[in-house]
Amino acid sequence: MTAIHDLRGFLEILEKNGQLLHITEEVQLEPDIGAAGRAISQLGETMPALSFEKIKGYRKARIVTNIHGSWPNHALMMGLPQDSDTRTQFFEFVRRYQTFPGTVERRDDPPWKENLVEKDVNLFDLIPLFRLNRGDGGFYIDKSCIVTRDPDDFDNDNVQNLGMYRLEVKGPNRIGIQPVPEHDIAIHLAHAEERGEDLPVVIALGASPLMEIVASMPILYNQSEYEMVGALQGEPCRVVRMDNGYDVPWGAEYVLEGRILSRFREAEGPFGEFTGHYSGGRLMPVIEIDRVYHRNAPIFEHLYLGQPWTEIDYMMAINTGAPLYVQVKEAFPEVVAVNAMYTHGLVVIVSTKRRIGGFARTVGMRVMTTPHGLGYAKLVIMVDETVNPFDLKQVMWALSTKVNPAGDLVVLPHMSILPLDPGAMPEGMTHKLIIDATTPVPPDSRGNFAQQLDSPVGTEKWRDTLSKLLSEVQQ
Amino acid sequence: MITSSKRDELICPRCRSTDIGVICCSPVKGVWTVHGCKACLYVWRDTEPEENRNPDLYPEPFRLKPEDVRNFPVVPTIPALRKKKSDE
Numbered sequence: 001m002t003a004i005h006d007l008r009g010f011l012e013i014l015e016k017n018g019q020l021l022h023i024t025e026e027v028q029l030e031p032d033i034g035a036a037g038r039a040i041s042q043l044g045e046t047m048p049a050l051s052f053e054k055i056k057g058y059r060k061a062r063i064v065t066n067i068h069g070s071w072p073n074h075a076l077m078m079g080l081p082q083d084s085d086t087r088t089q090f091f092e093f094v095r096r097y098q099t100f101p102g103t104v105e106r107r108d109d110p111p112w113k114e115n116l117v118e119k120d121v122n123l124f125d126l127i128p129l130f131r132l133n134r135g136d137g138g139f140y141i142d143k144s145c146i147v148t149r150d151p152d153d154f155d156n157d158n159v160q161n162l163g164m165y166r167l168e169v170k171g172p173n174r175i176g177i178q179p180v181p182e183h184d185i186a187i188h189l190a191h192a193e194e195r196g197e198d199l200p201v202v203i204a205l206g207a208s209p210l211m212e213i214v215a216s217m218p219i220l221y222n223q224s225e226y227e228m229v230g231a232l233q234g235e236p237c238r239v240v241r242m243d244n245g246y247d248v249p250w251g252a253e254y255v256l257e258g259r260i261l262s263r264f265r266e267a268e269g270p271f272g273e274f275t276g277h278y279s280g281g282r283l284m285p286v287i288e289i290d291r292v293y294h295r296n297a298p299i300f301e302h303l304y305l306g307q308p309w310t311e312i313d314y315m316m317a318i319n320t321g322a323p324l325y326v327q328v329k330e331a332f333p334e335v336v337a338v339n340a341m342y343t344h345g346l347v348v349i350v351s352t353k354r355r356i357g358g359f360a361r362t363v364g365m366r367v368m369t370t371p372h373g374l375g376y377a378k379l380v381i382m383v384d385e386t387v388n389p390f391d392l393k394q395v396m397w398a399l400s401t402k403v404n405p406a407g408d409l410v411v412l413p414h415m416s417i418l419p420l421d422p423g424a425m426p427e428g429m430t431h432k433l434i435i436d437a438t439t440p441v442p443p444d445s446r447g448n449f450a451q452q453l454d455s456p457v458g459t460e461k462w463r464d465t466l467s468k469l470l471s472e473v474q475q
Numbered sequence: 476m477i478t479s480s481k482r483d484e485l486i487c488p489r490c491r492s493t494d495i496g497v498i499c500c501s502p503v504k505g506v507w508t509v510h511g512c513k514a515c516l517y518v519w520r521d522t523e524p525e526e527n528r529n530p531d532l533y534p535e536p537f538r539l540k541p542e543d544v545r546n547f548p549v550v551p552t553i554p555a556l557r558k559k560k561s562d563e
Contacts, residue, residue, distance in 0.1 A: 029520065030523040031523070056501075056522075057503050057522075058502050059503055134534060137515075138516070170511065181550070181551045186551050190554050193553055194554045194557045196557075263553050280547075281539070281544065
């Protein structure tokens with residue numbers, strides 16, 4: 001693929017492929033942007049990105065949303081044909097992931113240096129912020145790439161973190177941040193707070209579609225996100241070294257530089273989250289922004305999230321299953337595919353061959369012991385290698401017929417889960433469940449599975465013949 | 476920080492505090508104003524649908540008392556300070 005180094009480059013590709021809708025009539029920030037974001041996700045799985053080009057109250061402002069919000073958009077980001085199915089996109093993503101580490105190119109000509117605001121920073125003036133859902137406690141930046149370094153290991157580029165965490169803009173230069181303990185930024189913040197120091201932070205908005213995919217991807221703590229972007233795009237990932245020693249995405253629209261205030265917490269939330277439920281309110285850390293860089297005529301990239309599926313579910317789909325697949329397959333090469341597309345992997349479906357009886361449930365436990373499993377993988381469904389985990393009809397067949405609750409439900413009590421899981425009790429704790437929907441193999445001898453149907457001889461030939469005839473009829 | 480509001484009659488739609496400030500006025504003058512509650516930190520624009528501006532219409536599940544925010548859970552917890560060498 002040809003690398004897409006910034007949001008504007010991707011907007012051109014979307015436009016060329018009929019995946020960008022321009023809304024040129026004037027819109028109200030509330031409720032129009034949120035309502036349109038919700039509506040586009042209700043219209044199907046092939047919807048375009050939206051560009052709002054006249055915002056009431058701003059002279060020149062532009063908001064784009066639903067950039068990742070469909071399978072065609074995700075495929076175009078990967079440089080694949082836009083009709084590629086999810087399984088194809090998954091395996092191509094995995095193939096590139098396994099070329100990690102990619103390369104990083106440091107440059108000093110970022111377009112975001114076109115403008116610098118250091119005095120009287122007012123984020124509400126600079127960015128067309130708005131409320132997304134009615135119960136949100138304020139105006140959120142919900143799609144950004146947030147960079148931190150470990151103050152105990154400052155020069156180690158591998159543990160420099162690029163992550164996506166929700167940001168509530170509460171005052172002109174005051175932002176609430178949600179660094180939940182399961183995520184890498186919380187390690188950096190804990191080290192800074194143990195030292196009694198503020199944690200410098202740089203926030204890039206509209207960095208590039210692949211940068212955002214990696215920022216929301218559960219890779220290992222000591223894997224560099226920039227090297228992962230380089231691997232996934234097959235070309236060097238462009239970054240800029242700031243004066244504070246941080247590496248920042250080259251292609252961003254806005255770059256906000258500030259500090260997480262040490263040992264301070266303040267009311268934040270609620271926010272309508274990817275779980276389809278509001279988060280509730282919490283006392284969380286605060287960032288003070290010291291300076292803002294931005295391009296000329298900056299574009300504010302936002303994301304709608306609500307009851308799945310919405311844009312965030314497309315963004316945190318393939319990128320969640322791929323690292324789980326690689327990490328679990330390293331221990332158990334029999335694993336064939338991992339579908340962790342549901343609510344960022346709260347549900348994970350794994351297809352695997354079985355070495356011995358009890359094998360599949362052991363693999364299920366390995367999913368739960370990956371770093372991502374610490375906060376997700378509440379329900380792991382294990383299916384045979386012949387079942388495509390991306391095809392829910394096949395998965396439902398496996399659940400319908402292969403499962404006997406007498407022995408196929410493995411409950412693990414009192415496991416950790418991210419605090420946003422609304423089913424947890426207390427918050428952050430839950431039982432987890434493995435459903436073993438695979439066919440037992442010796443020495444496991446339960447059930448009557450010896451006479452499973454297969455395809456008649458000649459099926460494959462007939463599939464080709466019929467496909468050809470169909471395409472002739474449809475032309 | 477949030478500057479003081481001249482409109483003393485303003486009430487926070489979420490917690491009914493009257494300690495309200497102006498965060499921002501629209502870059503095109505006179506189109507909208509963003510207000511912020513200094514008690515519960517709720518933020519709203521005066522052109523939003525009425526349920527986000529009017530305390531009587533504010534959705535019930537999200538209503539608060541100003542003192543409630545003190546009892547929110549702390550995430551993440553604040554770790555102990557490291558001992559300085561001079562303290563050992």
